[in-house]
Amino acid sequence: MRGDQARRASNPLSDAGGGARGRPDASDVSLAVDLGGTKVALGVVDRTGRVLDRDRILTRASRPAAAVIGDIVERIERRWGRSVPSSRPLGVGVAGQVARDGTVLFGPNLRWHDVPLGPRLARALGRPVAVLNDVQAATYGEWKHGAGRGSSDLVCLFVGTGVGGGIVADGRLRHGATGTAGELGHITVERNGRKCRCPNSGCLEAYAGGWAIAERAKEAVAMDPRRGRRLVALAGGPASITSETVEQAYRAGDRLARELADETRGYLAAGLVSIVNAVDPATVVLGGGVMGGYRTWVGELAREVRGRALAAAVAGLRIVPAALGPESGVVGAAAYARDAAAE
Numbered sequence: 519m520r521g522d523q524a525r526r527a528s529n530p531l532s533d534a535g536g537g538a539r540g541r542p543d544a545s546d547v548s549l550a551v552d553l554g555g556t557k558v559a560l561g562v563v564d565r566t567g568r569v570l571d572r573d574r575i576l577t578r579a580s581r582p583a584a585a586v587i588g589d590i591v592e593r594i595e596r597r598w599g600r601s602v603p604s605s606r607p608l609g610v611g612v613a614g615q616v617a618r619d620g621t622v623l624f625g626p627n628l629r630w631h632d633v634p635l636g637p638r639l640a641r642a643l644g645r646p647v648a649v650l651n652d653v654q655a656a657t658y659g660e661w662k663h664g665a666g667r668g669s670s671d672l673v674c675l676f677v678g679t680g681v682g683g684g685i686v687a688d689g690r691l692r693h694g695a696t697g698t699a700g701e702l703g704h705i706t707v708e709r710n711g712r713k714c715r716c717p718n719s720g721c722l723e724a725y726a727g728g729w730a731i732a733e734r735a736k737e738a739v740a741m742d743p744r745r746g747r748r749l750v751a752l753a754g755g756p757a758s759i760t761s762e763t764v765e766q767a768y769r770a771g772d773r774l775a776r777e778l779a780d781e782t783r784g785y786l787a788a789g790l791v792s793i794v795n796a797v798d799p800a801t802v803v804l805g806g807g808v809m810g811g812y813r814t815w816v817g818e819l820a821r822e823v824r825g826r827a828l829a830a831a832v833a834g835l836r837i838v839p840a841a842l843g844p845e846s847g848v849v850g851a852a853a854y855a856r857d858a859a860a861e
């Protein structure tokens with residue numbers, strides 16, 4: 519499949535000299551935007567989930583929402599306004615809580631409250647627009663074109679700086695009553711545990727999120743500076759320790775880093791057991807930067823979950839690594855818009 523992809527032109531939509539012959543059918547693509555707190559990824563995606571063309575701009579979220587939306591509109595119009603017919607939909611994955619009508623109710627990284635993102639984009643671009651949460655978009659991508667393809671009951675867990683997820687049940691992405699379904703990082707794994715960034719304490723994210731791993735590492739180093747020497751040396755100072763420092767030290771065989779990593783994996787296993795028992799998925803997809811940093815984790819987590827979850831829930835369960843990488847949000851938003859437009 520990769521060879522087949524490589525044989526075709528990598529940027530066919532902007533290949534002005536290509537003519538009609540051999541070019542992908544622009545009447546069958548979707549546009550996609552993955553809108554985060556620091557950057558915006560944009561792309562043109564075909565029905566097989568292949569990203570035909572891509573672009574990227576900085577969000578600069580300190581500005582008003584209208585300016586951020588204006589940049590997105592301007593970039594899409596300039597780059598694809600002519601080549602992609604206005605009948606083709608735009609899918610948007612956005613870091614925040616999204617209402618059914620495409621309004622961003624709350625986007626902490628964007629500093630947005632009640633921004634009618636979907637309606638504004640639809641008006642400005644004159645094409646159908648579908649908006650969903652960015653992690654739900656990534657889940658949709660893994661479901662339609664990635665590691666969860668063919669499964670109608672799927673859970674994705676993404677472990678990066680934060681811990682997020684998405685749930686597909688009975689062949690539909692679950693949004694929930696308020697759009698927050700799949701916030702799997704905020705299930706409680708320790709009553710009265712570490713303070714989370716949400717109102718709760720003891721959340722999975724408060725142990726396994728990148729920010730929490732950094733906090734736990736700094737505390738461990740402060741408690742026993744001798745054991746923390748390698749972490750401090752790698753980071754350049756105790757205050758500069760990050761979850762990547764822990765990963766680096768772990769690969770170098772450092773004992774404290776191994777303890778931190780094992781503990782993190784233990785919390786992830788505890789969370790996954792609850793998720794599997796509650797949702798009963800056929801497939802669990804594990805992704806995100808932290809997850810990708812520990813090569814043995816997917817296999818170890820699968821073993822642990824099989825040993826601890828209800829026997830019926832794990833009977834046919836597949837636990838697999840994510841397949842799409844950082845473009846899952848763009849691929850998923852495009853697929854979501856395509857399906858929403860067809861409904």
Ligand SMILES: [Zn+2]
Pocket residue numbers: 703704714715716717718721723724
């Ligand atoms: Zn939380």
